Amino acid sequence: MSTRILILLSGRGSNLAALVEAAREQGWPAQVVGVISNRPQAAGLAWAHAQGLPTQAVDHQAFASRQAFDAALLAACQSYRPDLVVLAGFMRVLGTEFVRHYEGRLINIHPSLLPAFTGLHTHRRALEAGVKLAGATVHYVTPTLDHGPVIAQAVVPVLADDDESSLAERVLQAEHRLLPLAVGWHVRGELDLQEGLVHHRRGLPQSLFFPTSINPEPVMAPGPLTR
Ligand code: GRF
Numbered sequence: 001m002s003t004r005i006l007i008l009l010s011g012r013g014s015n016l017a018a019l020v021e022a023a024r025e026q027g028w029p030a031q032v033v034g035v036i037s038n039r040p041q042a043a044g045l046a047w048a049h050a051q052g053l054p055t056q057a058v059d060h061q062a063f064a065s066r067q068a069f070d071a072a073l074l075a076a077c078q079s080y081r082p083d084l085v086v087l088a089g090f091m092r093v094l095g096t097e098f099v100r101h102y103e104g105r106l107i108n109i110h111p112s113l114l115p116a117f118t119g120l121h122t123h124r125r126a127l128e129a130g131v132k133l134a135g136a137t138v139h140y141v142t143p144t145l146d147h148g149p150v151i152a153q154a155v156v157p158v159l160a161d162d163d164e165s166s167l168a169e170r171v172l173q174a175e176h177r178l179l180p181l182a183v184g185w186h187v188r189g190e191l192d193l194q195e196g197l198v199h200h201r202r203g204l205p206q207s208l209f210f211p212t213s214i215n216p217e218p219v220m221a222p223g224p225l226t227r
Contacts, residue, residue, distance in 0.1 A: 003030035003187040006082035008073075009037050010091040013044020014172065015109060015179050019088065020051065022180030030187040034080040036073070038092050054080070060092055070095040077102075086183060087141065096143040104193060106141040107186065109179050111171050113137060113153055118146035123167045126158065134158050134167060136175045138182035140193060149198045151191060154178040154208040174210055181208070 005023075007016050016035065023030055035048035040057035049055045058076050063069035074097070077085060087094075087108040099106060112122040114137040117129075126134045135155040142148035154174035158167060185191050185200060192199045200206055 001029070003028075003083045004033045004081060005030050005183070005187070006033060006077055006080045006085045007035045007048075007088050008077075008085060008090040009035065009042060009044040009088045010039050011042055011044060011089045013042065013047045013089070015088040015175055016044050016048060018176035019086065019180055019183060020053075022184060026180075026184060028184060028187050030084075033082060036076055038069075038073070038090070044089070066093075066095060070098045074098050074101060084183070084186060086179075088179065093145055094141070099141055099143045102141075104140060105186075107151065107183060108139055108141045108146070108148070109175055110137050110139070110146050111168070111175065113155065114139065114146055114150065123164045123171065127162065127164060127167065132158050134171055136171055136178050138178055140198065149193055149196050150206075151182040151185070151198050152178055152206040152208070154210065156210045157212065170210075174208065178208055 007019070009016055020032055022028070023032065032053055034054045034056065035045060036056045036058055037045040038058055038060045040059050045055050045057060056076055058069070058073050060069045063072060069092070084105045084107065085102050087106070089109070110122070112118070112126065113133065113135045116131070117125050123134065133155050135153055137153045138151045140149045140151065154177065156170045156174050190201050192201050198206070
């Protein structure tokens with residue numbers, strides 16, 4: 001049976017594009033049935049429309065309260081009858097009712113190695129903290145912001161001359177590999193979610209390492225220690 005994927009986004013939609021491409025190239029038993037944005041002008045919405053995907057804007061500014069926005073968003077989502085909802089750069093906090101409705105089938109990508117740097121401005125904060133590794137996390141969404149069972153993480157180095165934008169770009173390239181990997185596992189039924197932990201049923205490493213740059217291929221698991 002084909003999994004009906006609904007995408008929520010707020011911005012340019014490069015993660016959406018990576019997902020759509022992977023689904024096509026890898027022949028996923030899934031289809032993107034719709035793309036919804038809280039920003040009517042989001043470039044990702046225009047890109048989706050140009051691809052022939054059904055699109056809709058639910059402008060958060062048109063609602064007096066968070067609850068009213070959540071209710072309208074939930075109704076809009078339901079009209080697509082999704083099996084899976086993917087937050088691909090969706091920049092609004094979702095309420096408990098929305099999250100509970102899609103529990104176990106609501107996936108988010110966050111540009112940090114959670115649980116470090118939840119919330120906004122992750123790259124700036126990583127640089128300020130002086131960490132030497134950065135990355136991205138794909139996780140099932142729970143009512144607590146940027147928490148929830150981790151499906152997979154990608155690691156990139158923080159380089160000495162990085163600024164916020166160079167680090168963001170390196171992490172974004174990793175996101176484009178990580179999100180399709182994690183969503184592909186979900187739609188193929190390869191993930192086991194139990195007691196807040198996610199395991200790949202065949203034991204595949206749920207981590208990607210990009211030791212120096214995004215190309216060539218990521219290392220799927222750390223190699224043996226050498227001296
Ligand atoms: C990504 O870095 C995502 O993790 C963050 O917002 C960015 C969205 O990029 N939350 P795009 O819209 O997918 O290009």
